[in-house]
Amino acid sequence: MSDLLLRDALIPGADSPADLLVRDGVVAATGRGAAADGVPAEDLGGKLLLPGFVDAHAHVDKTLWGGPWVPHTAAPGLAAKIRNGVERRAELGLPSADHITALLGQMIVSGTTHVRTHVDVDTVMGLAAVEAVREALARLDGRITAELVAFPQAGLLTRPGTAELMGRALAAGVELVGGIDPAGLENDPVEHLDVVFGLAEEHGSGVDIHLHDGGALGAWQFELIIDRALAASARVNISHGFALGEAPQPVQDRLVARLAEAGVTLTTVAPSSAPSLPLAALREAGVAVGAGNDGVRDLWSPYGTGDMLERALFLAQRARFVRDEEIGIALEAATTGGARVTGRRAGYAPGDPGDFVVVAARTPAEAVCVRPVRSLVVKAGRVVARDGHLV
Numbered sequence: 001m002s003d004l005l006l007r008d009a010l011i012p013g014a015d016s017p018a019d020l021l022v023r024d025g026v027v028a029a030t031g032r033g034a035a036a037d038g039v040p041a042e043d044l045g046g047k048l049l050l051p052g053f054v055d056a057h058a059h060v061d062k063t064l065w066g067g068p069w070v071p072h073t074a075a076p077g078l079a080a081k082i083r084n085g086v087e088r089r090a091e092l093g094l095p096s097a098d099h100i101t102a103l104l105g106q107m108i109v110s111g112t113t114h115v116r117t118h119v120d121v122d123t124v125m126g127l128a129a130v131e132a133v134r135e136a137l138a139r140l141d142g143r144i145t146a147e148l149v150a151f152p153q154a155g156l157l158t159r160p161g162t163a164e165l166m167g168r169a170l171a172a173g174v175e176l177v178g179g180i181d182p183a184g185l186e187n188d189p190v191e192h193l194d195v196v197f198g199l200a201e202e203h204g205s206g207v208d209i210h211l212h213d214g215g216a217l218g219a220w221q222f223e224l225i226i227d228r229a230l231a232a233s234a235r236v237n238i239s240h241g242f243a244l245g246e247a248p249q250p251v252q253d254r255l256v257a258r259l260a261e262a263g264v265t266l267t268t269v270a271p272s273s274a275p276s277l278p279l280a281a282l283r284e285a286g287v288a289v290g291a292g293n294d295g296v297r298d299l300w301s302p303y304g305t306g307d308m309l310e311r312a313l314f315l316a317q318r319a320r321f322v323r324d325e326e327i328g329i330a331l332e333a334a335t336t337g338g339a340r341v342t343g344r345r346a347g348y349a350p351g352d353p354g355d356f357v358v359v360a361a362r363t364p365a366e367a368v369c370v371r372p373v374r375s376l377v378v379k380a381g382r383v384v385a386r387d388g389h390l391v
């Protein structure tokens with residue numbers, strides 16, 4: 001935990017630059033001429049100071065980042081991608097702490113200071129991916145923080161033994177329990193959710209469920225998950241939730257209201273293949289929405305750079321946002337929205353984490369549209385990247 005004075009920083013919405021003082025890793029004061037004898041200082045020259053980006057939906061354990069280019073070989077469809085990933089990962093040396101370290105490093109220089117990553121747990125690999133992610137985080141020595149989701153990518157009910165492995169991961173400190181398409185993939189939503197919420201209850205974990213199922217089947221699973229969330233103490237997030245974006249208006253209105261009532265959060269990766277979530281309605285209702293890069297350059301997809309400004313751009317374009325305030329909503333998902341999803345604070349008030357990214361822009365909308373090299377990335381008051389390079 002470090003001390004740092006950020007001088008001449010433009011805070012979004014402010015008329016003129018100010019100084020921001022971080023002490024012991026958290027914001028201590030904001031204002032002109034914040035007194036800070038002996039504290040290291042950075043002069044930002046009036047550049048925009050944004051909260052550190054939160055990547056709220058990643059799969060860093062799967063990445064091939066930093067290695068040779070691997071052409072995509074999976075057939076279309078979720079089941080084929082799962083099968084291809086399981087079949088090919090060993091030949092490519094996955095999971096690899098080297099690749100994960102390389103990707104997390106790229107995320108850091110792009111301004112990400114916290115990541116929620118789903119990590120595969122299955123009966124072939126056991127907890128090897130959890131260990132690889134932990135190893136990579138140790139190598140990066142606090143430059144980024146992470147929370148892990150024990151994720152049954154290859155199936156939970158359909159792969160006996162997976163639930164026990166997930167329990168072991170949670171007992172060993174993994175923060176959240178994952179789930180995946182309780183109906184569409186697992187064909188038994190009640191039993192799937194029994195297992196997921198049972199593990200969460202037993203280990204005091206959060207819950208984060210991948211829900212790709214669309215249409216009425218997906219909307220029904222929203223209802224099931226919300227019912228569980230209302231009855232449980234766990235923090236609950238639904239990832240993707242394509243069904244919400246395509247639901248008829250009355251169904252969408254009802255689900256948005258129920259998500260707000262239950263405190264269930266959402267994460268989106270803004271794929272080009274699915275309708276946008278109703279971001280403005282969710283914001284109006286107070287439902288936290290985070291954004292994430294999903295898999296980056298892996299056996300599932302050759303795309304991605306780990307850059308949350310790029311993800312905010314995709315989110316804004318998918319939602320057909322053009323006005324500054326709309327593009328600002330997209331950037332919120334990459335900053336304060338992701339922070340809310342992950343139970344963290346973000347901002348410029350005393351007590352907020354000293355996690356920041358500095359870009360040569362005048363407004364959040366300009367930052368998203370131009371995506372300048374990140375001049376400075378600060379984690380808990382420590383400069384961790386400068387001009388696109390790790391420090």
Ligand SMILES: [Zn+2]
Binds near residue numbers: 058059210239
């Ligand atoms: Zn995912």
